[in-house]
Amino acid sequence: MKPFLRNKNPVTYEEIPEATAYEAGYLVTKNAGWRNIRPVIDIEKCKGCLQCYLYCPDGVIYKNDGKVAVDYDFCKGCGICKKICRFSAITMEEEK
Ligand code: SF4
Numbered sequence: 001m002k003p004f005l006r007n008k009n010p011v012t013y014e015e016i017p018e019a020t021a022y023e024a025g026y027l028v029t030k031n032a033g034w035r036n037i038r039p040v041i042d043i044e045k046c047k048g049c050l051q052c053y054l055y056c057p058d059g060v061i062y063k064n065d066g067k068v069a070v071d072y073d074f075c076k077g078c079g080i081c082k083k084i085c086r087f088s089a090i091t092m093e094e095e096k
């Protein structure tokens, strides 16, 4: 499942979770504005092994026709997916 935005941001103290971690999928804003490089997936090289999907700390890689794709609205450009891909299917490119 792709990340999604909740319909409503927390507005009162009681609505903000006690722990530092929100439940999975709890994204209240698009957060890609700080990214200066972005992962680009070479579909020809991608084997669909899903290692990048499993290791992406933000859960923004999703399954797509037996391969993977990145939701750029939420990717922060950390490059972990590139490092974990043993098929060299991901390159980090400068944000335009
Ligand atoms: S780790 Fe590489 S080969 Fe595996 S799904 Fe991700 S991009 Fe494709």
Ligand code: SF4
Binding pocket: 038, 039, 055, 056, 057, 058, 059, 060, 061, 070, 074, 075, 076, 077, 078, 079, 080, 081, 082
């Ligand atoms: S650069 Fe980081 S946040 Fe973006 S898809 Fe790769 S692992 Fe996920």
